Amino acid sequence: MVSVSMLQSRLNRYTRDLTSLENKKSSYIKSESDSLKKINDANRAIQRTKSESTIRTKTATISKEQKKIADLKKKQAGISSDISKKQTDINKTQIELTKANEYEQRKIMDNQKKELEAIRLSQAVAIDSNSTSLEKASDEVKQYDVFISHANEDKDYVNELVLALKSEGINIWYDSDSVGWGKSIRRSIDDGLRYSRFAIVILSPHFISESKYWTGYELDGLFVKEGAHGEQVILPIWHNITADQMQEYSLSLSDRLALNTAINTVDDIVNNLIKLLR
Template identity: 40%
Template sequence: MSISSLQQKEKSLLNDISRLERTLASEQKKSSDADKKIADSKTAISRSKVASTIRSKQRTIESETKKSVSAKSKVANISGKIAKKRKELGDTQVKLSKVRTEESEKFQKDLKRSYDKQITKMRQIQNEEIKVVQSEILNDPSLNDKEYDIFISYASEDSEYVDKLEKSFKNANFSVWIDKSNIGWGQSIRQSIDNGLAKSKFELIVLSSKYIQKHWTGYELDGILNKESSTGRQMVLPLWHNVTKDEIDKKSPSLSNRLALDTRFNS
């Protein structure tokens, strides 16, 4: 049965049980009232010596006894029906719970399939973009005199991830400019950054929630975008790291519309 059919059956059973319980309460009251009248009549008989009164009370006892027996019979019958309905309700609710679980599991599987398709499509787009960038590097003679392949701009809070990223680049024989390795003790941070940007082919920006909030990363980003604007060549390689599009839209609209790699999907 479908969820809607089981829900309708559950509702119907609950209504039936509620109606039977009201009827049961009514019959129990009739039985109780009859038993009280019987007890009162017996007390009156024991105290009275008037024959007519005794006969009247005896008739009352006979009448109320019939009412009490009838009411108790109905109570027993209704109680049986309620027990049967409650069992049926329990079975229905078990089935309903099972069907809901199956529907939820199916929904989760469908959602995962849809998500996997989106990820696959996104990776295909990103891989094509990487090929374009690689082609530009190989065919652009103006990049031959650059000392560094990649300038990594990041927030210090993301150092753990960036350390792994730097190591991977170097293992792949890329030369990397990064502040912790290229800014010496006592050197001007601003001049070192400007020098690193001038000597780098591409600027990889590790965009995170922390990145878009900090002063120095903002300075680096301004320098990177200015350099790209002045050369007329794509230089920015955005990498989203634990950040949402809404955050980037608010802080850097110029980057939000660029195709970026995402660390959730790309190792």
């Protein structure tokens, strides 16, 4: 299949050609109109004069412009045919370009599905393989009431929420506290996801950005955990984000009942979490 870039380049070239042909046809039509005006002027002059010399001159002008019009009509017919062919080329290329774009989109989606499935599979295997050892070492492993998933750009709000949660004695996993200097970020996040009862997910425009790797990694892990245990884990909070943005990002997440920082205060959020933890 021809690449999208090559098809787009071809389409641009055909479009420029079509514009050039249409401009040329317009110039022919204008020239024909000018010739008709000269013929009409010559006819009026003949009707007004008795001079044989003037009549001969004007008659010659009429004959000349009539020949010119006949030539212009032939050129218009030829260029109309060229325009029709070029339009056919454009339509054909547009169809090819649409198919190529759909093919590329399918490839991207298939690759994303494979990558997501690989992540989920690896995390599910990790959960299954460690389930027995977790039970034996439960006293030695730190347990968390809630995991905080967020984008770094939302730290100001998240720090306020974290302080309020800590003041109520809620044990949280928070990257600023839980990922130590020199520690593996991925392993620290995996431990936080594995040993947290719930996860507050601060959904914002920054969180859903395509450039954010860790937020996507955390969310994938949370979906795996919910699927493996059949229990609610994700507690969504909308922060400076619209319903349309959420639906475009994730239909399944947008359908969940969420708290909203535009409506719910930090105290509201803390109180709702306390009720769940009881």
